[in-house]
Amino acid sequence: MTDLRRDGAAALDWAARYLEEVSEKPVLAQVKPGAIRDRLPSTAPAQPEPFEHVLRDLDDILLPGITHWQHPRYFAYFATSASEPGILAELLTATLNSVAFLWRTSPASTELEGVVLDWVADMLGLPSGWHGHIEDTASIATLAAIIAARVATGRNQVVCSEQAHSSVDKAARMLGMQLRKVPVDEEFRMRVSELDDLSDTAVVVATVGTTASTAVDPVAQVADAAERGGTWLHVDAAYAGTAMVCPEFRWAFTGVERADSLVVNAHKWMLTPMDCSLLWTRRPEDFRKAFSLIPEYLRAPDAEDALSLSEYGPALGRRFRALKLWAVLRCYGRSGLQAHVRNGVDLAAKFESWVRQDSDWEVCARRHFSVVCFRLKGSDQRNAELLERVNASGELFMSHAMLRGRYVLRLAIGQMSTTEEDVCRAWDVLRREAGA
């Protein structure tokens, strides 16, 4: 049997030790496909085992197959952090195991979710009074927004820029909607002049912080076009939205106050463990029209007075995700989040300046936040091989993007433990491997 106090102390000790020692591990898992599965039994144990066996096998079998997102030299995709308050709150969430499909099935979960979404909206400078709730991922939040837009407009077309995240393509494909991609300008922003008439478009998706280069679409101009066409405006700020906690980045949210819906991932840059995607709308009734479906067994006498968040999105069962965000907001405060964002942006600026000073390298996109897009001068193949060598070293983990048809490297800073020393080391490894 598991002894919660004894085994819990061991698990917490494991977590604390992991965070202390993670910087010594190879960032990218250095295993071949199937290697972990081969070491695991093909059937579940017939008899109960002690929890310490789980911790033992986590160390011995699973850890070699973990890519360490909590590593200070994790620079791939968008770097994320599960901060200590978030980690602890996840334990409490699992302990409560609330399933908040109706208000009455977990009133505190539903009400705290509304409160923390209001808090974050205020911190990011969003209009007051928007309805906010949490989805698991930005992919599902954007899917939900597109569904609401389709119901509200009765139209079947989605428009976004060619730099929008693939979750928009996927949503359109899953919904059987047409997708039109608008070209981008020299800074990878949607070319509003090519938006054309949107009067047959259900939703236009503008991105604040694109996945490849963190470009910022001109949201205010997209909002003008959406207004003219009677089109829903969804803004995807999955990564960059968190930066709006700092006034100096608010320029990027100009026009967002006119959006019909907006997604920001707290599990990207807001120190909150995966998964926690924040979705706001100024048109909650349209979400409700799209998603409310209450079968007889879920009818409750308090339904008229009590908000059930399952009526605003695809899922019925809802985890108590607000708890971890609440813990993060309380334990960091606005100033702590600002310091985290500014640290990432300052480190990215330093790295960018080193790249600019070295004539063998070039910066490939304007940097707005904490991601630097750059490349070694030379062929795509040379850069792709360089990235393979860098990642195989285990010293850091980076990813790539295609910009203007060219292969570029991305250094994405966002881990809470990343220091200047880590970024320096990344630059050293890149130059070492480039000369290899």
Ligand SMILES: Cc1ncc(COP(=O)(O)O)c(C=O)c1O
């Ligand atoms: C701009 C943007 N939108 C959406 C997503 C999808 O996020 P999620 O993994 O939460 O679905 C990403 C992922 O990196 C992204 O960069």
